[in-house]
Amino acid sequence: MRSSAEASLHLGANTSDGARSVALGAMLLVCAVALGLVESWLLVWSPVPWLRIGLANVAVLVALACIGPRSALAVSLLRVMLVGVATGTLFGPGTVLAVSGAVCALVAMLLVRAAGARFSIIGWSVAGASAHVLGQFLAAALVTGSAAIVSLVPVSVLASLFLGIATGLIARPVISRVMPAV
Numbered sequence: 001m002r003s004s005a006e007a008s009l010h011l012g013a014n015t016s017d018g019a020r021s022v023a024l025g026a027m028l029l030v031c032a033v034a035l036g037l038v039e040s041w042l043l044v045w046s047p048v049p050w051l052r053i054g055l056a057n058v059a060v061l062v063a064l065a066c067i068g069p070r071s072a073l074a075v076s077l078l079r080v081m082l083v084g085v086a087t088g089t090l091f092g093p094g095t096v097l098a099v100s101g102a103v104c105a106l107v108a109m110l111l112v113r114a115a116g117a118r119f120s121i122i123g124w125s126v127a128g129a130s131a132h133v134l135g136q137f138l139a140a141a142l143v144t145g146s147a148a149i150v151s152l153v154p155v156s157v158l159a160s161l162f163l164g165i166a167t168g169l170i171a172r173p174v175i176s177r178v179m180p181a182v
Contacts, residue, residue, distance in 0.1 A: 020182055025063060025071045032059035032079035033086070040087050051159055054129055054167050056083075057105065061125055061171040066182045069110055076102040093143050097136045104135025121175060122168030129164030133157050 036056040043052070056079055064072035080098045084090030108131030109124045119127075133156045140149045 017182075021067045021071065024067055024178065024182060025075060028059040028063045028071075028075050029078055029082075032056040032075050033082045035059065036079050036083040037086055040083065051156070054132070054160075054163050055170070057125065057128060057132075057167050058171045058174065060102075060106070061109070061121060061128070061167070062174050062178055064106075064109055064113065064124070065121060065171075065175045066178050069106070072109075073106055076106055096143055097139050100139035101132040101136040105129065105132035107131065120168070121172050122165055125168030125171060126161055126164035129160040129167065130157055133160045 033056075035058065039052050039055055059079070060072050060076045063075045077099065080095065080102055081090060084092075084095050084098070089095060105128035108127040112119045112124050112127040134153070137150055137153050137156065141147050
């Protein structure tokens with residue numbers, strides 16, 4: 001049995017760890033929203049209007065690696081909502097596509113993460129990027145009632161492989177710096 005002093009020290013450690021996780025989650029959410037807004041502004045100059053880089057997913061990868069799946073889900077879905085509010089697209093078809101992509105990406109990253117050390121953060125990112133694209137196209141086909149949009153899937157998945165690698169390469173050094181602080 002612990003003495004009251006030991007119990008309070010133990011409680012303080014948990015509170016501190018919990019506070020760090022919440023603070024890190026909040027910081028990652030802010031980063032994800034900022035990167036999401038930058039990407040939405042970059043779409044104006046994009047030669048391919050449906051292709052996004054996926055920079056906001058760096059924050060989701062960091063959350064998944066450093067503070068766990070629930071925090072990664074919160075960062076991902078709250079980012080979608082806050083960017084939707086900021087851009088005036090919340091509750092539109094774009095939100096349906098964004099949520100579909102975000103959920104599919106996180107599920108894929110969790111599955112690859114569960115496979116163990118065979119996959120690095122870059123593997124998580126590639127799986128997430130590919131699943132994001134597939135989830136969005138499935139949602140788009142359902143929203144539009146047309147399967148014609150599926151013709152863009154091969155090119156989009158190919159692009160997602162390269163963009164997933166890039167996102168993973170950006171996330172890897174961030175995770176290595178953040179992990180010791182958590």
